[in-house]
Amino acid sequence: MTTPQSTPATLPNAELLKQLFNALPDSAQGGADISGIYVNRSPDNEHDAVANLHQFISWAPGSSDTYLFSGLRGAGKTTELSRLVAELRKDSIAAYYCDASTYLNLNDPHLSLVELLMAALAGLSDAVRKELGKDCLSDTIWQRTKRLLNSNVEFKPSAKASSSVDVFGSSVSLEVEATLQENPDFRKELNLFAQSSTSFYAEAATFAKDVARIIQAKTGCEKIVLVVDSLERLSAPSGDETKLFDSLKEVFFNDPQRLRFPCFSVVYSAPPYLHAVLPSVGTGFSQCVSLPNFKVIQRPAVGAQPARNPDGIQKMVEIVGHRFADWPQVLSQAVLEELAWMSGGNVRRYFSLIRGVARKAALSKAPLPIVEPHAPAVRHAISEAALPLQWLTAQDRLWLDRFMQDSHNPSAYIQNLKTDLPSIIRLFDHSLVLDYQNGSVWYQVPQIVRESVQPHA
Secondary structure, eight states, X not given: OOOOBOOOTTOOHHHHHHHHHHHSXXXXXXXXXXXXXXXXXXXXXXXXXXHHHHHHHHHOSSSOOEEEEEEOTTSSHHHHHHHHHHHHHHTTOEEEEEEGGGTSOTTOSOOOHHHHHHHHHHHHHHHHHHHHOGGGOSSOHHHHHHHHHTOOOOOOOOOOOOOOBOTTSSBOOOOOOOOSTTOHHHHHHHHHHHHHOSHHHHHHHHHHHHHHHHHHHHHOOSXXXXXXXXXXXXXXXXXXXXXXXXXXXXXXXXXXXXXXXXXXEEEEEEOTHHHHHOTTGGGGSXXXXXXXXOOOBOOOOXXXXXXXXXXXXXXXXXXXXXXXXXXXXXXXXXXXXXXXXHHTTOHHHHHHHXXXXXXXXXXXXXXXXXXXXXXXXXXXXHHHHHGGGGGOOHHHHHHHHHHHHOOSOGGGGOSXXXXXXXXXXXXXXXXXXXXXXXXXXXXXXXXXXHHHHSTTO
């Protein structure tokens, strides 16, 4: 179990700031034991995304459902999915975690259905081999597909290792046989084959059944769940947002039945802007769950300025306490509350702002603790974090204004996907627009962004 760092009261300021900096990571480790640092953002189980998803899976009569789990980058999605895996295992459900970024190039906007299925099955088999032993699978999805394609491609071996701790408390070191990103020739063959034949889908289903039987025989668990994470990171850095959207629409909206596997259920992560642009995207799944950011903002009326939500802000202060118990030696509660408010409830931005304050305080040799929310180190860290916002395009600013003025139904403002979509995707990808939930999902612009585009807000 991970425990928050604690430091002696006499530790030098520079070392104290460094330890606070390192206690707040930029990203979470999938499949890690998060029980010692977890803070639930929900007021009760009814509004808890993971509790709802857990109930859907537990109550489902079978084990071949698909679930869509969307969440912004930095919202804490990987942490929540790690919690889901751990809680399902406590209920004697064989749950496995797959980081899609291990197998796919998430910066390529051309994601195909067969690539996603291949990545999911590869992730499952690698996780099963790690847990039950390398010899538990006599064949892998890579070798089966290679024979099916009659391919002469020699796989480039890949070994991935992580220093995280899994749900059993042991060190994670996942050995990966191959990836699509490191074997582009095989990826091309696979896509061409799938366009001309349905044989891959049949082979994938057969392999899924074989793996499920092994899991059931080895673990005694009847129900099996695979969590496929990191798909919200799919992006189009070259400016091909329309192609990216077309790929996501094809995979998640046009034929979602193809995402099903016999004998086990799958939770797919997805970019949150899909719901903003395609509100009915969840209809093809057994259930669709959206992970909101920490609700530090009260839902405003149309055209009104948002107000602070003290309960949500306090939960974000608790996050720091779970990771670094001696934070009061560095920052006052008022400073942490101000940074939580500026972050909009996005955990990654919140940690980044705190790390920025720690760096500025160390460089300026500021006395600790920093008490005032408008102290130089705090102001400088916020200003530095807001610098990239000066490069927003006119179209980006137009869409920011729409989200600020009307948080309820952004899809109503879309007039032309070709011109509107790139801005919407960029704003979500960079967490310049955040999602929240009061029964239904709504959107708002975090305060650090609002103050940058509306200086007098």
